[in-house]
Amino acid sequence: MQTAYGIKFELAGQSSSDVQPLCVSHYADDETQVVIKVRVGPGPHQKVSLEVNDDSEHQNQLWRKDTLTQDLQRTTFLTKQAGEVVACFSNVLEDGYNPDPRYVRIVDIDFDVGAETIDYAKLAETEKLRPMELELRKLEDLVGDILENMEHLQEREKKMRNTNESTNERVQWFSTLTMVVLVALGVWQIFYLKRFFRKKRLID
Template identity: 25%
Template sequence: MTLLSWRHTLWLVLSITSLLSLTSAHMIEVGASRKECFFEDLHEHDQMTVTYQVGEGGHLDIDFWLTDPENNIIAKHIRQSTGTSAMTAEKDGRYEYCFSNQMSTVADKMVSFNVHGIIYVPEDADIIAPVEREIRSLAIGLTSVKDEQEYIVVRERRHRDTAESTCDRVKWWSVLQTLVLFAVVAWQVYYLKSFFEVKRVI
């Protein structure tokens, strides 16, 4: 490998390392009848992916949309519990994405989301070595694995909460059944005892 190729490889590794450090994971609470918006400044041909999951609140659904610098809607999801939106910037500017809970007037929603991007680097077949392409491919695969892990964590927490809630309901239902059983037994004993009581005739 030539010195020029080594320099390109080193530059690519440093770029990917900085990109991975820019990959962000957030947990936000979206109040009832409210929305939360965020933005990213991108250049033409940059790529951005937003992955989200609703962990708590209501029917575990949220509205999501992504707009370009001219406020055109690129992606829109209505009442989804989880979703992924990937896009490639067609122009320089500020790209905005929002989570809306305006359909709910009571329940707050907890939303976990990840944002990661790939900065566009022009490829020259005579310069970029196969190892550099492999590094890029590994970086993309790593972000996918990270998203999947965080999705599994959110699902595990949701299932654990459901199991604990079901356990509590079963416990209190058993307590109620026991109380009703004792009440019915006490009433039957009292009722049967009244049959054997001798009433004095005056």
């Protein structure tokens, strides 16, 4: 059984001067194939555009489509690093038209990641696989994806554990230094006050 991650929503038309993109995202591991399929419903006097970036520091652009139509449009790319794949939609009204509840378009977007991007019907035809062999191939690919996700989670857990241990060590050193400074200040204050009171002849 193949899993698909589909999102369907309404995208209101906005003036070109104050467009606020609406973004959706999906996580993907590094060196992973991703297929994005988009279909936009009808809507007069509106132009829907799409920009797909990763969530890296440089926000690398993975795909851009200035005018989306009712036809199914798709793109395939390979991720460079693990992280969120972010798809941002903008719906701009033509000049002379103002935002209105009537101006809205339905957007349907599907993310396929890893084994989900494989066309098993085409694969079965190419490799002449029997139905049972095809199901086994699907299970094999699915298990491979699960193992990769588990390895990624273990790596993240390791990094978080190392970060926590490093933070705890720094906190311990900081606490120790704080105690030493406080004790030193306390001792210094005692000697200073003693000398001060002796000068004033308030104590012997």
